Amino acid sequence: MPCPVQSDPPIAPRGEALRPGLYIVATPIGNLGDMTMRAIDTLSRCDAVACEDTRVTGKLLKHLGISKPLWRYDDHAEAKASVQIAQECGAKAIALVSDAGTPLVSDPGYRLVREARELGHYVTTTPGACAAIAGLTLSGLPNDRFLFAGFLPPKDKARRDMLTELATVPASLIFYESGPRLVKSLEAIDEVLPNREIAVAREITKLHEECRRGMGAGLVAWYEANPPKGEIVLMVGPPPEEEFAGDSDALLREALATMKTSQAAAHVAKLTGLERKDLYTRAMELKG
Structure with missing residues (x-):
């Protein structure tokens, strides 16, 4: 059912009763x-x-x-x-x-x-x-794309299955977590999503607010030695960009057959993840 259009001001002027x-x-x-x-x-x-x-x-x-x-x-x-x-x-x-x-x-x-x-x-x-957004702002992880996934499942297999499902998402991942379950979740992330940067934001806006960022093994060791308390936002950085191992010159020549130099450079940059500026310079060389 379509949402009805609401053109009224969100809040009635002070002193007046709120609209039902x-x-x-x-x-x-x-x-x-x-x-x-x-x-x-x-x-x-x-x-x-x-x-x-x-x-x-x-x-x-x-x-x-x-x-x-x-x-x-x-x-x-x-x-x-x-x-x-x-x-x-x-x-x-x-x-x-x-x-x-x-x-x-x-x-x-x-x-x-x-x-x-x-x-x-x-x-x-x-x-x-909102704890999820507040945690992301503290984390130092890429925030141009992020996925909030709620709480990780408490059981080991379900937790790993969920992380596997999210492994290819090209964005930072945000979860809520509790202190007693944090170490197990960190261990699962380190196993299923290796080489990902992780951030743990705890007690946000409170007296003992902290945010730790690092790799899984290091954070596991820290929180095993320092059992966490309070509400936790657990964040995982996006998958690393793979280095392009193909023939960029071939892609540039193909693109230059139908595109302007700048368009060809932008097109190949999108395909390969290489720097557009470098590709533009190389395209000019190939045209010369």
């Missing part, structure tokens, strides 16, 4: 100072808050001086609760939050968004903290 609908609200992943002004305004004016853990969200709202009805919405209650909450969005402004970070990112919520949209209700988002 679903408000996806990001919360801090650690540092409470990362709560946005818009998120606070939305939570203060909504009719109710759908959340994973009422205790966690209750503490956040208490810190913000906000009191709202809290509705449980987690993995166990998602299917049934999605329908009920989506129906409420027709008459009430309902905020959806996760325990930390952006809702729906490895958290329940997509069914609720689909249900609300299928009913024709207003749906908007209040962006904010």
Whole structure:
């Protein structure tokens, strides 16, 4: 079903009631100072808050001086609760939050968004903290392309199978991980994706934030000696570019038969991964 066009402003002017609908609200992943002004305004004016853990969200709202009805919405209650909450969005402004970070990112919520949209209700988002993106910015790994793959499976074979499936993806890989499982995941990455640079970001935005980058064996040794605690973002660099071992001159001559010099150089660079500038110089030599 096509998403209805929404031309109204995402948030009503201050002092006015929020429009009925679903408000996806990001919360801090650690540092409470990362709560946005818009998120606070939305939570203060909504009719109710759908959340994973009422205790966690209750503490956040208490810190913000906000009191709202809290509705449980987690993995166990998602299917049934999605329908009920989506129906409420027709008459009430309902905020959806996760325990930390952006809702729906490895958290329940997509069914609720689909249900609300299928009913024709207003749906908007209040962006904010996201551990996956924050970890990537800390890592120093290539970030022009990345794939977020959620949590690695807990069982060894399933973990290796998933890594094998992702081995040829030409992008940095991002996973969420827990402290007790980190070493096993690092060992699996070192086995299935050898010679890949790995980064481990831990306790992001908190007092003991750290990000370590290195090869698998070295990180395994470090975390065996220093068992990690806290929430972890585990990242793997893209596969290394293979050096071209073919005849680039032959490719250039073929391309020059139908293309301009610059076009031929760009075409062969795309095929081989070689530097376009060097190929352009060589193409000029071949033409001469």
